[in-house]
Amino acid sequence: MYQYNKQLNNSETNYFIVDSSSSAEHNDVDFKFYSYQNKSNKQITTGDLFIYRRSGSASEWGNEFYLYGAGEFGEVAGEDPETGSNLVTIKNPYLFSHHLMKQNLRTFDWKFRKFKGKWSNFFNMNGITQISKADFVGLLERQKNMVPDEPELSPEEESIAVKCYQAEKMESYFINDEVKGISTFNAVNKFFSDKVKFNNHYKSVLVANQDESELIATRIVPWDDDKNTRLDARNGICLSKLFSEAFTKGYFTFTDQGHIIVSDTASSNPEINQLLDKYKSRKIYMNKEYSPNKNYLRYHREHIFKQ
Template identity: 75%
Template sequence: MYQYTQQLTNPNTNYFIIDSSSSASHNDVDFKYYSYQNKSNKQIQPGDLFIYRRSGSASEWGNEFYLYGAGQFGEVVREDPLTGSDLLAIKNPYLFSHHLMKQNLRTFDWTFRKFKGKWSNFFNMNGITQINKEDFIGLLDRQQTMAPTDLTAEEESLAVKCYQAEKMEAYFINDNAKGIPTKAAANKFFSDKVKFNYHYKSALVANDDEEDLVATRIVPWDANQDIRLDPRNGICLTKLFSNAFTQGYFTFDDRGHMILSDIASDDPETNKILNKYQNRKIHMNREYSPNKNYLQYHREHVFRK
């Protein structure tokens, strides 16, 4: 929260949870612009802080809302007198290291409003819910606790750019950006995006222990700069399977069935578990299932034949 130190110490700062649409036709651009009705919503001022919420109606995750980032309201960049809408610039954007889903918020101690066990009408229908400073800090702490990261301010900014690039299906990222190594920032975005796509569960085994889950690249980071930000180059696996997959002890066919290498691992316990899951099919989803070209690369260049 280092980028919000000045605002957090300012007694005039207000705090909000705002809904942002995932629709490309909407004026909102995550972490860049926010559109709102200035006539009916007078409480927002430049310098105020907010947390992004994707509402259930706009969610890609089974109609479930989630919180995914934070920022600071900047100045008005465009006014529309016909609709009464203002377009605000977003400053100091921050991408959460872990989406906060309903199950992550069940034990959260809200202070702005009493949570009575049901989410209906908990957030304001106009998409702007004013919260307390304690809630803002607590929510940022919660996501950081669930997926700790230790990035510089420059790397945090890069993580946001990775998020925006992926939204535009631009998956290339170089090793460095203006002299800053990109891997840590890209991995922050990529790791949570892949786990989010797989509903924070292993694609191969019945395991939803998040501490044991790894967003595993199919094509290694160093092999292709053009696909580094593509979530379809990732599979959510447990640590044991992630290590074995990365080392080429098994791969997948185009339909997602596991193919076991004839070359055994040095660890007998790993071999025993891999044999148990031979021919097991991973979860495949039309929108985020592994790209078949990436699976072919893994079979040809990583898999131990």
């Protein structure tokens, strides 16, 4: 939260949760611009801090809302007198390390309003809910604590992580090893890891009821093999640690339809062989939008899988 120290120490700073659909219709662009009705939302001022919420109606996750980032309201970039809308710039954007879903928030100690066990009408219908400073700080701490092993990123790396999010939205998946002399690996991994896990509902594609702390967003095409796949979440597959290690070393792979193929060389590693033996007939669920890209699976079969 280092980037918000100045605002947090300012007694005049207000704090909000704002809904964003990131749609052209509303002129919202995540981490760049936010539009709102200026007549009914006069409490927002430059320098205030906010947390992004994707409402259930705009959610990709079965109509379930989630929180996914934070920022600071900047200057007004445009006003529309016909609609009464302001378009404000976003400063100091920050991408969450872990989406905060309903199950991650049920034990959260809200200060601005008492949570009575139901989310209906908990957040304001106009899409802007004023919260307390303690709520803002607590939510940022909660998402960070859910990924305890993630390395601490510099401000420059945090900025790269946000740019990864924006690039992936535009279906642009290329990134170099460095940007302006800053290594991109940790920043990309922050974005990529949570995106892959989010797409898979924070569950392994193979093992039911897997402890989330055991999950790894595993690259199908390795990082060093193709810079054009680094930001593509469909180059990731959510596996437990042991399966991730076995997949990365080529002890098993998948067909285009998602069926497991186990390498004959797995027998040389008793632990891996025992692990994979009971999964030989398994098939992971494949959907059109989030499942692994078949070109990437083909690459894994041809270049990583131990024939």
